[in-house]
Amino acid sequence: MSTTYITKNNVYGTSDDKESRKDVKKSASVERLLLVRTTKLSTITIKLYRLMIIVRMGIFVMFFKWRISTALAMISSTGTDDKSTVLGMWMVSIAGELWFALMWVLDQLPKMQPVRRTVYVSALDESMLPAMDVFVTTADTEKEPPLVTVNTILSILAADYPAEKLTCYVSDDGGAQITRDTVAEAARFAGLWVPFCRKHAVEPRNPEAYFSPGAAASNGVVKARRGDYKGRAWPELARDRRRVRREYEELRLRIDALQAGDLRRQQRSTSSLADGSCWRRGTAEDHAGAVELVLDTPGSTPELGAISAVGGVGNHLDLSTVDVRVPALVYMCREKRRGRVHHGKAGAMNALLRASAVLSNAPFLLNLDCDHYVNNSQALRAGVCHLLDGEEGSDVAFVQFPQRFDGVDPADRYANHNRVFFDCTELGLDGLQGPIYVGTGCIFRRAALYGVEPPLWRPHGDDAGKGTEADKLAVSTPFLRSVHAVLMNQPESEAEQWNTVVSISPPASSSFDAAAVVEATALVSCGYEDGTAWGRDIGWMYGSVTEDVATSFCMHRRGWRSAYCATAPDAFRGTAPINLTDRLYQVLRWAAGSLEILFSRNNALLAGGGRLHPLQRLAYLNTTVYPFTSIFLIAYCGLFPAIQLVTGTGTGKDAATTGGGAFFSIIIRPPSATYIAFVAALMLTLAMVAVLEARWSGIALVDWWRNQQFWMVSATSAYLAAAVQVALKVAAGKEISFKLTSKQRATASNGAASVKDRFAELYAVRWTVLMVPTAMVLAVNLTSMVAAMMEGGSWRDAGPMEVFALAFNAYVVVHLYPFALGLMGRWSNTLSPVLVAFFTVRLLCFVLYVRIL
Numbered sequence: 001m002s003t004t005y006i007t008k009n010n011v012y013g014t015s016d017d018k019e020s021r022k023d024v025k026k027s028a029s030v031e032r033l034l035l036v037r038t039t040k041l042s043t044i045t046i047k048l049y050r051l052m053i054i055v056r057m058g059i060f061v062m063f064f065k066w067r068i069s070t071a072l073a074m075i076s077s078t079g080t081d082d083k084s085t086v087l088g089m090w091m092v093s094i095a096g097e098l099w100f101a102l103m104w105v106l107d108q109l110p111k112m113q114p115v116r117r118t119v120y121v122s123a124l125d126e127s128m129l130p131a132m133d134v135f136v137t138t139a140d141t142e143k144e145p146p147l148v149t150v151n152t153i154l155s156i157l158a159a160d161y162p163a164e165k166l167t168c169y170v171s172d173d174g175g176a177q178i179t180r181d182t183v184a185e186a187a188r189f190a191g192l193w194v195p196f197c198r199k200h201a202v203e204p205r206n207p208e209a210y211f212s213p214g215a216a217a218s219n220g221v222v223k224a225r226r227g228d229y230k231g232r233a234w235p236e237l238a239r240d241r242r243r244v245r246r247e248y249e250e251l252r253l254r255i256d257a258l259q260a261g262d263l264r265r266q267q268r269s270t271s272s273l274a275d276g277s278c279w280r281r282g283t284a285e286d287h288a289g290a291v292e293l294v295l296d297t298p299g300s301t302p303e304l305g306a307i308s309a310v311g312g313v314g315n316h317l318d319l320s321t322v323d324v325r326v327p328a329l330v331y332m333c334r335e336k337r338r339g340r341v342h343h344g345k346a347g348a349m350n351a352l353l354r355a356s357a358v359l360s361n362a363p364f365l366l367n368l369d370c371d372h373y374v375n376n377s378q379a380l381r382a383g384v385c386h387l388l389d390g391e392e393g394s395d396v397a398f399v400q401f402p403q404r405f406d407g408v409d410p411a412d413r414y415a416n417h418n419r420v421f422f423d424c425t426e427l428g429l430d431g432l433q434g435p436i437y438v439g440t441g442c443i444f445r446r447a448a449l450y451g452v453e454p455p456l457w458r459p460h461g462d463d464a465g466k467g468t469e470a471d472k473l474a475v476s477t478p479f480l481r482s483v484h485a486v487l488m489n490q491p492e493s494e495a496e497q498w499n500t501v502v503s504i505s506p507p508a509s510s511s512f513d514a515a516a517v518v519e520a521t522a523l524v525s526c527g528y529e530d531g532t533a534w535g536r537d538i539g540w541m542y543g544s545v546t547e548d549v550a551t552s553f554c555m556h557r558r559g560w561r562s563a564y565c566a567t568a569p570d571a572f573r574g575t576a577p578i579n580l581t582d583r584l585y586q587v588l589r590w591a592a593g594s595l596e597i598l599f600s601r602n603n604a605l606l607a608g609g610g611r612l613h614p615l616q617r618l619a620y621l622n623t624t625v626y627p628f629t630s631i632f633l634i635a636y637c638g639l640f641p642a643i644q645l646v647t648g649t650g651t652g653k654d655a656a657t658t659g660g661g662a663f664f665s666i667i668i669r670p671p672s673a674t675y676i677a678f679v680a681a682l683m684l685t686l687a688m689v690a691v692l693e694a695r696w697s698g699i700a701l702v703d704w705w706r707n708q709q710f711w712m713v714s715a716t717s718a719y720l721a722a723a724v725q726v727a728l729k730v731a732a733g734k735e736i737s738f739k740l741t742s743k744q745r746a747t748a749s750n751g752a753a754s755v756k757d758r759f760a761e762l763y764a765v766r767w768t769v770l771m772v773p774t775a776m777v778l779a780v781n782l783t784s785m786v787a788a789m790m791e792g793g794s795w796r797d798a799g800p801m802e803v804f805a806l807a808f809n810a811y812v813v814v815h816l817y818p819f820a821l822g823l824m825g826r827w828s829n830t831l832s833p834v835l836v837a838f839f840t841v842r843l844l845c846f847v848l849y850v851r852i853l
């Protein structure tokens with residue numbers, strides 16, 4: 001964990017709480033409140049890590065110097081006839097090696113200065129807490145089950161945050177009546193759920209996760225045990241829990257019934273099209289806009305509940321000592337019309353940004369995908385610490401939390417946890433200008449989304465509002481007024497920061513008036529953005545299906561910083577793709593979105609702005625060019641072995657006489673000691689960097705390995721497809737669509753079922769064309785190896801190219817192996833004998849071949 005997490009009641013705090021509390025007291029009395037403490041990592045491990053990276057870069061330089069000079073010498077000694085072939089082959093091979101080296105450097109350099117942050121949540125005074133809007137996006141009731149969204153909403157409403165300062169907005173891009181109905185169901189259940197959570201300090205505050213057996217253990221929350229219990233009397237919790245659980249079961253049934261009814265209506269409407277509009281506002285692509293107030297903002301004074309009857313006579317829930325207020329809840333569905341571009345999630349977020357501006361207009365907003373629920377009720381407060389942290393905090397545009405997932409198989413076969421990114425890369429970036437925004441679990445400063453400059457770069461005395469011209473972002477007067485209210489409140493200095501917070505925190509009015517709701521509806525019409533700078537300079541960026549990377553790039557370029565906030569237990573948790581096909585399509589969308597950014601005005605190399613930290617620029621370059629690796633990779637592990645096969649031999653002395661073998665006759669030399677030493681040094685330093693990285697970040701080596709393995713799988717499948725998609729977009733203008741990831745969970749959540757049964761769906765084979773290149777690489781590998789085996793010859797005839805191809809083949813196969821296991825179906829978890837045999841033979845071939853060489 002990068003963040004030591006200190007809470008008010010100390011229930012979830014870490015062991016060194018006492019010491020931190022002393023710190024807080026001391027610093028509070030001396031100067032201002034200490035909310036965040038940042039420490040640079042300076043252990044011996046991190047120093048060795050930096051050293052190793054530099055050493056490896058040194059080896060790269062020497063290697064390429066040697067390689068290029070050898071190549072030049074060989075080319076010049078070649079007969080004029082073969083010169084161009086030889087030159088071409090050398091160039092291709094060296095280009096590939098240079099690319100791999102460059103990718104490694106781009107990935108490593110921004111990780112050299114990681115920081116750790118300690119957040120002092122307990123230092124936050126209740127009255128200091130600013131208002132917060134939470135945006136939840138949902139788009140498709142089939143891929144995003146309403147029950148998942150309902151749970152997310154409930155976890156937000158029950159978060160430990162003043163009820164009058166919190167507003168939850170749900171955006172429904174599908175325009176489905178069932179979503180509207182289930183939001184209303186969530187609101188009704190919240191009346192019971194929120195006070196229950198408050199009364200017993202329940203965690204996590206997502207009913208499904210709280211009630212389902214086994215879930216608590218897997219999401220880092222220690223299940224309430226009698227001994228740990230700090231709230232009211234234990235028997236009372238047990239009783240209340242039973243009652244609330246019964247109500248929750250009924251909520252589930254009602255949602256099931258709504259879904260069944262929806263399905264029936266859908267079936268009917270497909271048979272008679274005229275009926276289609278009565279269950280929806282229209283279709284998913286064509287419907288009217290709507291903003292509806294589901295729960296109004298409560299008053300600012302706590303309201304104690306009563307002893308309410310739940311589930312019939314004699315079943316009472318005593319809420320007479322609990323504040324029963326529930327935060328406001330708004331349902332929103334932006335207008336969609338056929339033939340218009342809606343910009344996927346980014347469009348929905350911008351509509352939310354405007355609609356919320358004329359309603360609650362909170363200075364900070366949290367963005368959550370419909371499956372990402374609040375797992376730690378203190379998360380919002382932890383995020384606020386970063387944003388309110390004095391002068392430094394005022395330059396923070398957003399606070400990103402790590403993405404964590406439920407329902408991933410224990411082996412994490414498809415590298416869903418992405419540990420290297422979330423626990424190494426983002427921490428490294430936090431030491432520079434801040435982490436990259438990753439789409440969900442992120443708290444934004446509203447002003448930063450209106451395209452203004454951070455205070456740090458603003459000329460003194462200049463107010464933030466000046467930078468934004470009205471015609472750039474608005475045609476609506478009430479909206480403009482709300483924007484100005486936010487921008488005028490932008491702090492100029494540290495002292496002002498506190499004033500701002502205090503002046504913003506009490507909500508402007510205790511309830512939204514009808515006129516505001518009408519205005520909000522106008523703001524989510526699909527023509528609103530025409531002729532404005534939305535998506536270009538304002539709000540979430542358009543033009544890429546990874547709107548997150550583009551949006552954060554624009555903010556960092558403007559000089560804003562961001563902060564990383566990893567809490568224990570995890571702040572938010574979501575669902576990961578359930579099977580390989582889904583996962584590959586997810587990776588494909590990310591890769592295509594990245595390349596879209598590369599070919600846009602937000603290109604990390606070309607986009608101006610001296611405010612971007614140079615290493616930050618490298619990090620953005622890395623996150624936008626990486627899919628091209630597929631081309632080099634496939635050339636190396638597909639093309640080179642294939643050439644070997646096509647030319648008949650790679651090693652035979654008669655190579656020169658067979659067609660196309662000229663290349664090998666010249667290049668093939670005994671593998672020099674220099675070459676072997678280089679390969680060994682490069683591999684060894686790679687391994688050492690990995691081990692040190694795992695040590696300083698606390699991830700397991702197996703996580704690192706998963707990442708490598710899945711990188712190889714995606715690079716030989718989805719990345720290639722992404723490159724093709726983007727080529728089509730650039731050449732023929734074919735737009736890339738936002739294909740949603742399914743949030744269906746592995747079916748059996750029964751604690752008793754074995755791992756194999758629980759993840760049966762995950763291991764099931766669902767063929768996708770994306771796997772074709774991967775399968776080809778595997779096939780070419782196998783055949784080339786067999787061919788080489790059968791060929792014989794003397795080791796003196798082998799050249800560096802061959803040794804390299806061999807080493808590379810082995811590397812590829814080792815990495816693809818677990819993927820092949822995945823293809824074999826569910827029983828593969830216990831190492832299928834067929835694949836073990838395949839792998840052994842492959843290794844044997846390798847050993848034998850090397851001996852023959």
Ligand SMILES: O=c1ccn([C@@H]2O[C@H](COP(=O)(O)OP(=O)(O)O[C@H]3O[C@H](CO)[C@@H](O)[C@H](O)[C@H]3O)[C@@H](O)[C@H]2O)c(=O)[nH]1
Pocket residue numbers: 136137138139140144171173343344345348368369370371438439440545546547548586589590593738739740741742
């Ligand atoms: O037209 C659309 C498309 C998507 N969404 C919402 O966007 C979110 C993300 O979609 P999902 O398919 O779950 O994306 P992931 O595969 O999980 O992608 C990650 O990466 C994306 C960028 O590619 C980010 O937008 C996501 O927030 C982030 O979770 C979901 O809540 C959707 O409901 C919309 O509201 N409207």
Ligand SMILES: [Mn+2]
Pocket residue numbers: 369371574575741
């Ligand atoms: Mn998702």
